[in-house]
Amino acid sequence: MKLSTLTKTGGILAASVLALTACGGGGTESNGGSGNGDGPQAEMADPDRDWENCTPGANAQDVTDTEADDNTDITLGAFDGWDESFAAAHLTKAVLEEDGYSVDIESYQAGPGFTGVANGDIDVVLDGWMPLTHKDYVEEFGDKMEVHGCWYNNAKLTIAVNEDSPAQSIADLKDMGDEYGNTLYGIEPGAGLTSTTENEAIPTYGLDNLDFKISSTPAMLAQLKKATDAGDNVAVTLWRPHWAYDAFPVRDLEDPEGAMGGAEVIYNFARDGFAEDNPKAAQLLQNLVLDDENLASLENVMFSDENYGGENLDEAVAEWLKDNPDFAEDWKAGKLS
Structure with missing residues (x-):
């Protein structure tokens, strides 16, 4: 496991549970595109919009035969420590560069990243979590940023188990603790995920019978790998999106009481004027859709120690696109949703 996951755990997850009831992100009717073949419309990031009601790819259009924008130099911002941020940015870079763009990816903490977009120094960040995690930045900079669709709508905190284990709900762990060694493996003590679980x-769910082992993300993942390799039952705290869902045979336990909080939605935020300057690139942002399976497999290739381990990310994305040959074509054609 790389530092990216550790940083994300302490930052994104802590922010995600400020209200402990995270919801999803922006209205289907207002994803930023007209949907009428005229190209994307510049819609500002209104803090009061219905962020939790967004359908990824709702305003997709076919740009397969559209020529590249006159302005082909694009800067994407990715958030330090957020694996999905680099996954989306490098994936976008690969597809844009196929069409003759020159794309630069710069890493930032979330605050400087949104500030850079608002100031016009960064063209796009593809990792805006709404309506909770990045709410303060949208309230501060919304009148200087355009929204160009959402691409993932299942970002949440979870408790996960191996696929073939008996528990179906978090509530089951109260009576099935023996099946899991009466242990729930957690991550860092300062993480929002840890706080929410505890x-x-x-x-x-009355899980005082379990030994909640608070340790680190690498230790949790090592235990998850050890147990699933051995065919043993295991329960861990986890979050989506994460490459563990592709690397290991795991599934989330149902959370009927909503104790882990709801799902957030990940949006594209661009500098004011981006749709006018780069209509094709803006439409590609609106076309992007990543489901759990695609995102987990992409992150697995990019970040797991068994694959690229967070190094050579462009090469990792190229390998993933080769293994998923229809993805780029469907993206340009607006057929990912």
């Missing part, structure tokens, strides 16, 4: 899920 202060919400455990008391809500």
Whole structure:
């Protein structure tokens, strides 16, 4: 496991549970595209919009035969420590560069990243979590940023188990603790995921019978690998999106009480004027859709130690696109949704 996951755990997950009831992100009717073949419309990031009601790819259009924009130099911002941020940015870079663009990816913490977009120094960040995690930045900079669709709508905190284990719900762990060694493996003590599990899920479902082992993300993943390799039952705290869902045979436990919080939605935010300057690139942003399977497999190739381990990310994306030969064509054609 790389530092990216550790940083994300302490930052994104902590932010994601400020209200402990995260919801999803922006209205289907207002994803930023007209849907009428005239290209994307510049829609500003109104803090009061219905962020939780967005359908990825809702305003997709076919740009297969559209020529590249006159302005082919594009800068994408990716958030330090957020694996899906680099996955989306490098994937976008690969597809844009196929069409003759020159794409630069710069890494930032979330605050400087949104500031850079608002100031016009960065063209796009593809990792805006709404309506909770990045709400403050949208409230501050919304009148200087365009919204160009959402591409993932299942970002959430979870408790996961191996696929063939008996528990179906978090509530089952109360009576099935023996099946899991009476242990729930967690991550860093300062993570929002840890706080939510300890202060919400455990008391809500009466899981005091479990030994909640708070340690680190690498230790949790090592235990997950050890158990699934051995065919043993295991319960861990996890989050989506994460490459573990592709690397290991795991599934989420149902959370009928909503103790782990709801799902957020990931949006594309661009500088003011981006749609006018780069209509094709803006439409490609609106076309992008990544489901759990695609995103987990992409992140697995890019970040797991068994693959590229967070190194040579462009090469990793090229390998993933080769293994998923229809993805880029479907993206340009607006057929990912």
